[in-house]
Amino acid sequence: MKRQMTGAKMIVQALIDQGVxxxxxxxxxxxxxxxxxxxxxxSIKHVLVRHEQGAVHAAEGYARSTGKPGVVLVTSxxxxxxxxxxxxxxxxxxxxxxxxxxxxxxxxxxxxxFQEADTVGxxxxxxxxxxxxxxxxxxxxxxxxxxxxxxxGRPGPVLIDIPKDVQFATxxxxxxxxxxxxxxxxxxxxMEEITELVAAMExxxxxxxxxxxxxxxxxxxxxxxxxxxxxxxxxxxxxTLMGLGAYPASGDKWLGMLGMHGLYxxxxxxxxxxxMINIGARFDDRITGVIDSFSxxxxxxxxxxxxxxxxxxxRIDIPIVGDVGHVLExxxxxxxxxxxxxxxxxxxxxxSKIEEWRAKDCLKFTQSGKVIKPQHALTRLExxxxxxxxxxxxxxxxxxMWAAQYLGFEEPNRWMTSGGLGTMGYGFPASIxxxxxxxxxxxxxxxxxxxxxxxxxxxxxxxQFGLPVKQFILNNERLGMVRQWQELLHGExxxxxxxxxxxxxVKLAEAFGAKGIICSDPDDLDxxxxxxxxxxxxxxxxxxxxxxxxxxxxIPSGKAHNEMLLPGDHETQGVIDAKGSVxx
Amino acid sequence: MAAxxxxxxxxxxxxxxxxxxxxxxxxxxxxxxxxxNEPGALARVIGLFxxxxxxxxxxxxxEVDHTGxxxxxxxxxxxxxxxxxxxKAQVGRIVPVHEVHDLTVEGPSVERELAMFKVICxxxxxxxxxxxxxxxxxxxxxxxxxxxxxxxxxxxEKIDAFAELMRPLGLAxxxxxxxAALARGV
Numbered sequence: 001m002k003r004q005m006t007g008a009k010m011i012v013q014a015l016i017d018q019g020v021x022x023x024x025x026x027x028x029x030x031x032x033x034x035x036x037x038x039x040x041x042x043s044i045k046h047v048l049v050r051h052e053q054g055a056v057h058a059a060e061g062y063a064r065s066t067g068k069p070g071v072v073l074v075t076s077x078x079x080x081x082x083x084x085x086x087x088x089x090x091x092x093x094x095x096x097x098x099x100x101x102x103x104x105x106x107x108x109x110x111x112x113x114f115q116e117a118d119t120v121g122x123x124x125x126x127x128x129x130x131x132x133x134x135x136x137x138x139x140x141x142x143x144x145x146x147x148x149x150x151x152x153g154r155p156g157p158v159l160i161d162i163p164k165d166v167q168f169a170t171x172x173x174x175x176x177x178x179x180x181x182x183x184x185x186x187x188x189x190x191m192e193e194i195t196e197l198v199a200a201m202e203x204x205x206x207x208x209x210x211x212x213x214x215x216x217x218x219x220x221x222x223x224x225x226x227x228x229x230x231x232x233x234x235x236x237x238x239x240t241l242m243g244l245g246a247y248p249a250s251g252d253k254w255l256g257m258l259g260m261h262g263l264y265x266x267x268x269x270x271x272x273x274x275x276m277i278n279i280g281a282r283f284d285d286r287i288t289g290v291i292d293s294f295s296x297x298x299x300x301x302x303x304x305x306x307x308x309x310x311x312x313x314x315r316i317d318i319p320i321v322g323d324v325g326h327v328l329e330x331x332x333x334x335x336x337x338x339x340x341x342x343x344x345x346x347x348x349x350x351x352s353k354i355e356e357w358r359a360k361d362c363l364k365f366t367q368s369g370k371v372i373k374p375q376h377a378l379t380r381l382e383x384x385x386x387x388x389x390x391x392x393x394x395x396x397x398x399x400x401m402w403a404a405q406y407l408g409f410e411e412p413n414r415w416m417t418s419g420g421l422g423t424m425g426y427g428f429p430a431s432i433x434x435x436x437x438x439x440x441x442x443x444x445x446x447x448x449x450x451x452x453x454x455x456x457x458x459x460x461x462x463x464q465f466g467l468p469v470k471q472f473i474l475n476n477e478r479l480g481m482v483r484q485w486q487e488l489l490h491g492e493x494x495x496x497x498x499x500x501x502x503x504x505x506v507k508l509a510e511a512f513g514a515k516g517i518i519c520s521d522p523d524d525l526d527x528x529x530x531x532x533x534x535x536x537x538x539x540x541x542x543x544x545x546x547x548x549x550x551x552x553x554x555i556p557s558g559k560a561h562n563e564m565l566l567p568g569d570h571e572t573q574g575v576i577d578a579k580g581s582v583x584x
Numbered sequence: 585m586a587a588x589x590x591x592x593x594x595x596x597x598x599x600x601x602x603x604x605x606x607x608x609x610x611x612x613x614x615x616x617x618x619x620x621n622e623p624g625a626l627a628r629v630i631g632l633f634x635x636x637x638x639x640x641x642x643x644x645x646x647e648v649d650h651t652g653x654x655x656x657x658x659x660x661x662x663x664x665x666x667x668x669x670x671x672k673a674q675v676g677r678i679v680p681v682h683e684v685h686d687l688t689v690e691g692p693s694v695e696r697e698l699a700m701f702k703v704i705c706x707x708x709x710x711x712x713x714x715x716x717x718x719x720x721x722x723x724x725x726x727x728x729x730x731x732x733x734x735x736x737x738x739x740x741e742k743i744d745a746f747a748e749l750m751r752p753l754g755l756a757x758x759x760x761x762x763x764a765a766l767a768r769g770v
């Protein structure tokens with residue numbers, strides 16, 4: 001049924017019809033009519049951020065922790081350009097977002113009007129798709145299509161640019177219909193190829209599942225199917241940063257995260273396997289190390305909903321285009337119908353080899369003396385929070401990698417981190433988005449002090465909306481990862497990689513009306529963490545840690561999986577050659 | 585699509601076309617891309633090529649189906665087989681792209697290009713230019729006492745060859761459309 005309404009009303013109506021309950025945004029001249037409609041309704045909660053970048057990251061946190069698309073509403077010009085980092089972040093990590101931007105009225109487009117920017121031009125390469133809507137009659141259908149595109153196929157951010165006159169004008173609106181969209185990516189895998197993979201699984205001596213964010217994006221059912229598949233076959237499983245939680249960290253087939261700062265056993269198993277089954281990951285350069293020496297002896301299968309991910313970086317022997325959930329369902333069905341075969345003799349040998357690697361205990365560290373090691377801080381955080389209904393976000397850097405190494409994730413959608421883009425300043429606003437979606441849960445942002453300062457203005461948002469987010473800052477007064485690379489690559493010349501003139505984080509918290517906790521003594525750590533958990537409100541936890549701790553294990557850039565640096569490898573100078581040093 | 589003479593081919597639902605080809609030889613491929621004729625559609629395709637560092641040797645675009653709002657973009661590109669496969673996959677996932685066809689591998693196809701040449705010449709050169717134009721079945725579309733504008737249609741190689749012949753005779757200006765291509769047969 002078609003109804004007449006203004007464009008602004010249509011926007012709010014479409015959001016309601018799409019099941020949106022929360023919008024993250026910031027008003028401005030070009031979105032005033034929409035904000036007027038937001039004012040006159042109670043179905044959708046609007047979270048007023050303090051910077052548009054924060055709105056997008058908050059929406060990402062909301063999306064990753066719920067599996068629903070995150071929604072953002074910002075104004076034209078600077079509102080839109082401030083959203084660009086978040087859009088790029090969401091594109092690289094395949095996070096579904098619908099971002100609405102105001103635009104100057106259609107008759108002023110191109111005149112360099114006040115707060116005019118070519119938003120669709122600027123955001124074309126950092127969205128999955130975007131639209132400039134020039135007629136109110138097209139607005140409703142475009143909004144519905146935007147939700148469809150953001151959430152179907154490989155998820156991603158979409159943007160709709162809406163001129164102010166289109167918001168004021170009246171047009172006809174229709175509620176969403178079961179999808180009439182032309183955009184229908186393939187979700188079922190080809191059965192011949194699935195059967196070929198099953199045959200390879202039946203005989204493989206040294207198989208490994210290498211899983212990624214695609215398992216989580218596919219939905220909770222995909223994680224369940226993965227667990228069933230891993231447990232039934234007995235194959236070892238590792239995951240990218242983005243895929244943590246799809247398989248439980250407590251599972252005995254779990255090798256831990258792989259990649260540049262992944263676990264020794266995971267990387268060695270990737271290097272020596274004879275069958276690699278990539279499920280929803282994309283052979284990112286943080287994962288592969290140097291391509292020429294990447295897993296040289298393996299047959300490689302790749303399950304991905306995006307055909308362009310296959311053979312982009314690594315040549316694939318068994319490509320399967322499809323949604324992880326659908327493909328795993330068929331894969332299990334075929335494997336069972338053929339008699340649930342595996343090469344048990346080969347597998348037993350493979351596991352004993354893996355146990356040898358595990359025995360290296362690559363994450364070991366010794367907490368001694370009066371300075372808190374960052375690994376120790378996270379080990380204690382894990383011990384004291386793992387039984388809570390817990391969500392973790394992170395910023396970007398050493399603390400992020402330590403969090404991935406020392407925290408355990410038992411369920412999908414519990415771990416929100418900026419993987420592909422590596423956006424410092426992601427974690428705090430993301431924690432706000434997560435807490436909005438899960439008001440009763442314990443939401444912790446594991447941060448570094450430098451990253452955290454990049455979006456610290458969002459303290460205002462946390463206070464205004466009473467969001468008890470815990471900011472667990474591992475404060476080494478350094479840009480730790482930059483410093484580590486300068487140590488490895490640039491002769492310990494620590495150019496600009498220290499945090500000077502840091503605020504007193506306790507006073508900063510108090511200035512916003514939040515709680516501040518500072519801890520520098522390992523003996524006080526547990527009590528301080530408990531104080532943070534038990535406080536009903538936002539907390540900034542300033543954890544003063546060892547300043548020059550390096551993050552290991554590490555595949556030095558330009559090296560292969562079996563050339564890792566381990567803790568205790570003190571000879572770090574000159575491990576990266578000229579070829580490796582140009583890599584990021 | 586039948587009206588547009590486009591065969592459903594290698595871009596079907598099978599992933600078999602994603603099997604690696606291990607050649608590192610750079611090949612030239614002609615791609616036909618059918619895309620929704622909406623604002624920015626061409627910018628998306630071109631932005632993809634520049635953003636990911638692919639080559640565009642030539643590019644033509646025009647609406648081919650007015651009622652269906654479809655434009656056809658013909659791109660001649662070059663790269664190793666892996667890069668070509670990647671280009672097709674990347675173009676194929678652009679939301680308003682309906683179909684991507686690699687005319688170089690999907691069976692025989694015809695390629696044509698239109699070009700115009702301005703040749704400024706007098707005396708013997710003038711006679712020679714006209715004689716060559718006749719051999720190449722080239723039309724004269726403008727003439728003064730000191731110049732011709734020739735119009736030539738053909739495969740790009742034929743146009744290259746004619747350009748080389750005109751150069752010593754006083755070739756002053758060239759306009760080329762880039763390649764349009766269709767699969768042969770039904």
